[in-house]
Amino acid sequence: MLILPYSTALRLDRIPYVTFSIILLCVAIFMLQLINRTDINKAVSQYCYSIKNTEESVSKYDQMTFDSTYCNLTLRVMHNQYDINDWQNFYLEHYKSDETKKSLKNHIEFDLQHYNEFLYRGAPKNLDVALMYYPYTFNPIKMLTATLSHADWPHLIFNLIFFFAFTPALEIIVASKLKFISIIVAIEIIGSVLYSLASIYDGSDIPTLGLSGAVTGMIGFSAYMMPKARVRTIFWFLFYIRRLFIPVWVLAIWFIGWDMYDLFSRTDNGGVNLLAHVSGGVSGYIIARIWFKSRREDIQEELDDEIENARARREDSGSRMSSSMADQRRIQSEYRESQASKSWQVYKDKLHKFVQTGNSSEAVILLLQDYEFNAKSPETFEELFKDIGDWSKKRSYFCAGRLLINLYLEMNKIGAAFQIINLCIKEDKQFLLPDYSKVLMLAKEATNHKRYVLAYYLINNYKIRYSISYSCVEHVMLEASLLFQYLDKKSNAVKLLEKEIAKADNQEVKKLGLLLEAING
Template identity: 35%
Template structure:
């Protein structure tokens, strides 16, 4: 595990807005997590009650058992799917008992869809789906809500460590009004670029996460004070170490890795487009709007913890 946790910068006051953004992300993900647990409990309770014989035979045809756990897993997978019918067809193709085919197989598949439709009517709505940004929507409020929502605890914590390490300094340098403006510009800009790149791509996925904004903050930080050192923590099972790295090296590593991932077409489930566009927008904002602050930023640098 490796993460930066603090820039070696003299902060003249507490970065209140940076802390509030972190708190907001925590609160939103706590609500997402609670909603996901409620959805899982709803699916489990539904499957415990479900005793339709045709459905139970169909479930056994699909997965070899009519156990309620298989039912719960199927309901949740279909509920999260972008196209539930296409997903079920793929599951049938991959897992169903091939000795049963033709009209009976079609009857079983329809029974699974009918039962899922009944579950969907009583299941709680997915909160994350109301927060994420579908790239074909071009919806500014959803661009902002997606930026402060996350997909997992690891996703949340990784983004917030990086965000605080760099954004705290940017807030001190720019002041609260400009900091908010930069945050909004990065959130809107990275999602707009994602929509442009994914235009007419039927496989484009909705996106969540602060990482585009984080990369913009990193790029802006490097524009202001590239040689400032960033305190980092490395933990490998029984080995751990704290050390400092110049900001420009850290930025070059992460941007370079994202470029490499994008060029080789790696399916990492990471929105590399948001990372790269965030870095580009952050640097351009610094170069075009904040050049006069660059000299003053050097006075904040600390050589020691």
């Protein structure tokens, strides 16, 4: 029985560049592996031919000299070793009698002499050995190079088919190339480390290579991010073959579940690194659940709509009886999308007119009126904010910025809020936040992230900017610390503290005085 998923039944609105790049990289590296293997085989054949000697004077232990087949096979095996001592120990540990071991050692001694001569003559380095991950090394570079290399054509082709079945849609869902690459790297490193620990535990040292850990990682990741999405799958059993649309969660349970069963029930895995498969699938799901829960919530409605549209398209193309209903659903969906697009464009045109004509009051009123609607899609609102900035960086731009900052703070997306704050402060150093009570918190957060200039502009001259009559000792101390410790403005820090000490009460004077004393040394 063959179950072969080959593509997600979702429309992609962008090109999955990372997915295509990884596929091309795997193919390119495998082609280099093939070329390298050909060069090695050629070098081995040439060497064995050059030393061939069938005369009786040749030692019976020097089997390479009079047996070309043995020479070719043994040199290839030796050249595939990460450590040549592993090859020697492998043979010796299988023989118990001292007499047999003595004879075998004589053979090995001659074989090693020939191998050293083979290397001396300029034998090509083994690219497979250079790319493979050896579990006892814990080498993070090899963890990644092994992911991109493969043993043979079937290994490469099936891995890439499975990879392409799930990855493009996930790349679009994640919506960040850097984050998506980080996910794949994290899955591979977790799988490799677990494999190393397992190898140390059971005493094996079998190298590994292939994309399969990342593939099952993507299956696990998709099981959380888009469990109801369906994947085009070829089902083949004896003489029965059919294309099915199977939900992601079903495929995840099937493939990862079988790997788990085989891992714990079989002793011979047929050269398949089942631990990498299982750890990849589990880590992919956990990474999605912990770090991408909010992203799934953000795209859930849009994803559900696309899944429904995909179902309608399948019904429309697969059954005449359901064609009419499918057409109606599709037309209704397309009509809603069209109306929403038109309404959005009318809204943007109206806003653009107000901004371009300098009618900031009307633009601000329009932004405030539609804030709840815009807040449903922060990404779209951020695009609108940037569009307003392209039109004019005046009052309406800063109003949109404050609304967007407030939205991101409500969603606890501090990093996204900082990006908008930074853009606004670049245009106006006296930019006001939507909520004064958040000034100190954001300034401290910016300081913790080493964004000292941003923190300073957030808190600088806060009483005048926010029309506050009283002083807050924490604000003053943070501003003074920023000036002295990070902005190299000691004199400014001293002046600020002296000014505030003159107006502060006894308790505040003590705190500010201690800081002033520390600055003055």
